[in-house]
Amino acid sequence: MIKAYLHTEDAIVSLTVELEHLESIDTSALVWLDMISPTPDESIAVERAMKLELPTRQESEEIEYSSRYWEDEGGIWINTSFLVKDQGKINSETVSFILKNSFLTTIRFSEHRLFTEFSRKLRLTPRAFHCGGDVLSGILAMRVDIDADLIEHLSKEIVTIGRKDSHSSHEPSQFLEYITSYEDINITFRENLTDKQRVLSSLLKSTLISDSQKRELSMMIKDVNSLVISANFNFERLDYLQNLFLNYMSMEQNKVIKIFTVMSVIFLPPTLIASIYGMNFRFLPELQWKMGYPLALLLIVLSAILPIYIFKKRGWL
Structure with a gap:
């Protein structure tokens, strides 16, 4: 599915685009082209109509830094990971951004709450988004806010298991499974934040990003750095809880041996x-x-x- 967001006089309108109507889109008014689970035919049609080079799904998921961000005189290509909470589990999914010809193209293969909320914000505050760079900056800012909420929620859960009487309410193996599970989630957060740091740092060096957008990106990277500190603190807290629990179990075993x-x-x-x-x-x-x-x-x-x-x-x- 392909959605297009176009500027009118005082508003931004969204419409679902059929393949046969792609060539009729006014690219001078286009600020965002959102591709959700595109088919090969849709990708080929967009490349032809918009004069873009779209990454394949395999290319977007490569882990090399050169595959995550690259730039030339005409545009910027970004492949970055977005965290998705599904049935209590945190998964990392890749989203591709192409900033070229003054509009932003996004490629994703699942529904994200972020894009639904940002689409609503785009229509409610059209004057804040004049081009694709503004849309990219707005999406990344909202992503950082959502990541902050997720990390805050994780921190509260870690505090909760530390305060409850875990020694009596859980089997030792179950408590250690909780610790391991939270460590895995925190590792996912940490890797995702590192990816965001690289993307934001690269955008700050880009000549295709305006000064006003760079000011917003500078604030974002400070927020991401703060989230990295929070993630590192979660690691320390989990290590402390694990050591405390193991010491408690050692004391209990010593009592039995006695x-x-x-x-x-x-x-x-x-x-x-x-x-x-x-x-x-x-x-x-x-x-x-x-x-x-x-x-x-x-x-x-x-x-x-x-x-x-x-x-x-x-x-x-």
């Missing part, structure tokens, strides 16, 4: 005496008792089962 040691010391003298002296008595009344042997077997079984039951109930086994 109990086992005390029990061994208590039963060692009777065992030693019985081992040395044995049952060498001339008069043993129990030898004539018919139930003596079955009772002895029962006591042997109980002496093995009862400690196991007690240890499992206390969580020592």
